[in-house]
Amino acid sequence: MTSVDRTGSVKTVAADGVLERLRVRIRAFAASRVGMDAADDLTQDVLLLLVTKYPDKTELEDLVPLAIRIVQFKMSSFTRKRVRRGEHVQPDFDTVVATRQSDDQWADPESQAERRQLRARFRQAVRQLDGRCRNVFRLKLEGRSFAEIRTEMGAPSINAVYLWDHRCRHKLKALLEEAGGR
């Protein structure tokens, strides 16, 4: 059994301590973006969701991406609430997940608009990639693994592919910023 107190501390953690380490990371991340006071609340919210709604998720591969998704969602909601003073109604995370799974994605109009903008900016940025980055990114989008990309592009090692992709990601980020930021 796992529980979370008011400060977000996990009383009984999963065997490998994943939740406790997640708590530390989430709190640090939230504090860096929204301040310490809000960070504690946000951390608690995220962990409560993880513990109460997703008790079956105990593996690192499941918990970390789920926690990241919830954190990003909570942070986004928090920012909107702060902007729209007096409005404190936000859709439940479960509802968001459920609507995405039902293919009625981003039902919230504001999220829909953000998604449309991101989609347009991303497409514009991707189209500007050239040379090796263009090929690496194309192969990734086609579903190839890094090992397959290595073979396809004749890279001397998989580390070379990691390095290419790392550099290309930075280029893409720069292009995204030029296209309006992310």
Added chain:
Amino acid sequence: MTDQTREDARMLVGGHATRTLAPEERRALYAAALEDDQLFAELVDEQPLYDLLEDRDLRLDLAADLKETPRGRVLAWRLPQWQIAVPLAAAATLVIAAGVVLLQPPSTPGGGADSTLADDTARPVDLEPAELTPEQPGPERQLAVLDLPALIATADAVPGGSELQIESGDSGFRASTSSKSVGDSPAPSSGLAITIAPVEGGDVLLVGIADDGTAVQLYPERVRAAESLPPGGQVRVTPRNLDGRRLVSVRLLVLPPGVDIADDDAVRDAFANGAVTVLERRLSR
């Protein structure tokens, strides 16, 4: 976690949103993110993109976009920026024997290079762009579009740069910083044959300077994974995208061994280090 492990994991972030990671890579990334605030933050910031690319149709749609050649692949910049500089020291250690031979128009199949200039031992290899694809093994890569104006500006800063001439030698042509001119050659009307016999050297990029000061990339149009140039031989290129302009000179950029011409960063570094050799041949009317 060691710094090395953290850095290794950081290299995997780009594969997260595109669902590129293998199970072991994914586990390594998440494990590292659990221990590292910055990496964790990177993944949170990547989440909107992750959500966007959840749509497989969109991923495939974007991939199809990327199969098309981007616009503006012709490199063009003003001539004054081409103040070619080559370190004098390069002359002593030059290991490239390269020649640029003018070709009579395409009525001379198989090259038609001037036999007094071409390297007799060179193996003719026809790399006319239209014929590039089928013969050579290995996956094809697109040539990076380099920011050449910026690179040339860097080359300007190299001291001792006098224009490099190309002289006839035992093995094709030997480049030196001699002030002796080898004279002008007639400008091609439709094709160039280039005899290149590198003893040692890296990827090569050939550009033509037009009479209005702009430049067009002549060779290669595409490069291959293993090499962009045959080990020695003759290549034929057909100047394209001239749009009525006339070529007044051709310049051959020779990268150091190990520098991949498709790797913009590496090429930029080579220019910054003065390690790129530039050979020029002026063409007469």
